[in-house]
Amino acid sequence: MSPLTHCPADTLVVLDFETTGLSPNQGDRAIEIGAVKLHRGEVVDRFSQLMNPGFRVSGFIESYTGITNGMLAGAPGCGEVMAAFADFIDGCNLVAHNASFDQRFLDAELAAIGRDYAGDFVCSMLLARRLYPDAPNHKLGSLVAYRGIRHDGVFHRALADAQMTADLWLAMLADLASGRDMTTPHFALLKKLSRTPKAQLTRVLASLD
DNA sequence: TGCCAGGCCCTCTTTAGGGCCTT
Numbered sequence: 356m357s358p359l360t361h362c363p364a365d366t367l368v369v370l371d372f373e374t375t376g377l378s379p380n381q382g383d384r385a386i387e388i389g390a391v392k393l394h395r396g397e398v399v400d401r402f403s404q405l406m407n408p409g410f411r412v413s414g415f416i417e418s419y420t421g422i423t424n425g426m427l428a429g430a431p432g433c434g435e436v437m438a439a440f441a442d443f444i445d446g447c448n449l450v451a452h453n454a455s456f457d458q459r460f461l462d463a464e465l466a467a468i469g470r471d472y473a474g475d476f477v478c479s480m481l482l483a484r485r486l487y488p489d490a491p492n493h494k495l496g497s498l499v500a501y502r503g504i505r506h507d508g509v510f511h512r513a514l515a516d517a518q519m520t521a522d523l524w525l526a527m528l529a530d531l532a533s534g535r536d537m538t539t540p541h542f543a544l545l546k547k548l549s550r551t552p553k554a555q556l557t558r559v560l561a562s563l564d
Numbered sequence: 565t566g567c568c569a570g571g572c573c574c575t576c577t578t579t580a581g582g583g584c585c586t587t
Contacts, residue, residue, distance in 0.1 A: 374587050378569040383587075419587065455571045456586035480585065481572070494585070511587080552573090 362447035362474070366394045367542060369450045369479075369521040371513045372460045373420045375412050379463035384408035385433055386422055388440050389513025391521040392447065396528070398521070402443045403514035406436040420511045434468045441470040448542050452495045452520045454478035477542065479520050479527070481549035486527050495519060502526045 362368075370390040376383035386408055392400035405422065407430045417423050430436075451457035454476045465471060483493050490501045496510055496519075504522045509515035528545070 372587080376569090377587055380570090381568065383569090386587090416587065451586090453571090453584090453586040456569090459570075460587090478572090484573080484584095492584075550572090 362445050363394070364448075364542070366392065366399070366447055367450055368392050368444045368447040368474070369517050369524060370444075370457060370461070371451060371516040371520060372457050373416075373422060373511065373513050374460055375408055375410075375416055377456070379459055383460075384410075385437070385460050385464050386412060386416070386427060387420070387513040388436065389515070389517040390440070390443065391514075391517050392443070393521055393525070396525055400443070401514065402440060404436045404439070405430040406433045407431065408433060422512075433464055437464045438468055438470065441465055441468075441472060444472055444474060446473045448474040449476045450479055450520065450524055451476065452479045452516070452523075454480070475542070475546065477546040478549055479524050482527055482545055483523065485548055485551065486530060495523070498523055 368390050369392075370388065372385050373387035373389075374383050374385050385406060387405050388402065389404075390402040391398055392402075405427060407427050409432065411424050412422070412427065449458075449461075449472075455478065458476050461472070480493050480495075483490065483498050487493070487498065487501060491497050495516060498504075499506055499519050499522070502523060504519065504526060506519050506522075507515065531545075531548075
């Protein structure tokens with residue numbers, strides 16, 4: 356059976372975690388997952404859920420995310436939420452901003468419940484560094500402003516950040532498609548571009564023409 | 565008591581160091 360049997364190749368999930376800190380290896384856990392499922396550039400589904408990590412989050416995290424210990428007290432545990440999320444992604448390819456961060460938490464939280472995923476990860480930040488080298492910086496909020504993407508002013512909440520990342524992804528796809536036949540998702544191509552050394556980028560982009 | 569991430573990228577590099585980005 357193909358790993359993408361349940362999730363077509365032209366469907367991908369853009370996701371974002373809010374967490375208790377920076378490293379699952381240091382005991383940090385996820386506290387919120389938000390995701391937008393895109394099919395041929397259109398939003399077809401969303402996933403948004405707080406989850407209780409089993410301990411109190413720091414004041415910094417409460418302030419940074421707006422997610423309070425009170426909000427988490429009534430939330431389901433990480434295992435229950437992540438099981439549902441594993442069903443949601445179900446073989447889809449995945450996109451996140453600074454994907455190495457979200458991938459670490461996805462790996463850790465799914466491993467904790469004996470689940471896995473089959474899709475491939477691409478990092479929107481690495482791709483943005485290639486496509487927008489003149490941006491002030493490559494933080495998600497800065498890129499959204501740089502590219503003129505509309506948003507609702509909510510930052511550092513999982514679904515809002517996932518939606519902005521999805522919009523940034525589609526904007527980058529549109530910029531790449533300018534003058535090119537890019538009617539298909541080209542997920543593998545975008546992953547290749549995001550990891551192309553700077554010195555080779557011009558040649559790779561030229562190969563698309 | 566003090567410390568505590570990790571992958572990618574650039575450069576004053578490659579026998580390394582430091583900034584960026586995520587919470």
